Amino acid sequence: MRNVLIIFKKQLRDTLKNKTVLIQFIMFPAMTLIMENCINVPDMPELFFTKLFAIMYMGMAPLTSVASIISEEKEKNTLRVLMMANVKAWEYLAGVGLYVWTLCMAGAGVMATGIPNDHIPFFLAVMAAGFIISIVMGACVGVFAPNQMVATSLFMPVMLVFSFAPMLALFNDKIEKIAGIFYTQQLRILLNQMTFDGINAKTVTVLAVNAALALGLFFAAFRKKGLE
Helix, strand or coil, X not given: CHHHHHHHHHHHHHCCCCHHHHHHHHHHHHHHHHHHHHCCCCCCCCCHHHHHHHHHHHHHHHHHHHHHHHHHHHHCCHHHHHHHCCCCHHHHHHHHHHHHHHHHHHHHHHHHHHCCHHXXXXXXXXXXXXXXXXXXXXXXXXXXXXXXXHXXXXXXXXXXXXXXXXXXXXXXXXXXXXXXXXXXXXXXXXXXXXXXXXXXXXXXXXXXXXXXXXXXXXXXXXXXXXXC
């Protein structure tokens, strides 16, 4: 745990230096506050922008941040130095994952400011679950990619699918059926209902399958590439 916290603190200190990562944590919470407070369209569903941007934030920020951090430190040989300093691979990955999850949850907390108090715990629980899956997927990309350029080319299509499929599903029935296999779409449905009673067998199955696939791909990438 000591090494995990050291990695966490290291990433925290580097936050302001890495503008690519920093913008991921700021953009969607800021857009949510602006849209919810500045746009008022007749018959628009309650908390429309909060729920919309929450899913996009979930599918984009953790994935791109983790992939960027790992691939950048591989490219700069920072990871090799950490390994030589007896930091184990799991300690490094846990530290990076904890850092990204914490900052993403802070952003989710900002987005939740417009939600009724009794719904905030549910909102944060849904966001926390989605962040974890996205972090594992980002780690897959970061471990597999030898440098940042390759990582960007890999995570962009993945990010677009998970972030924008739920949004497009609002306007197209065919896309909605396809998007149903993704964890972001299932979590969007839960956010629309804003109650734990909305959790059903399909939701649990899709989340479990997505999480299992993410873990499987991560271990496959790690076995093939490692962190060096």
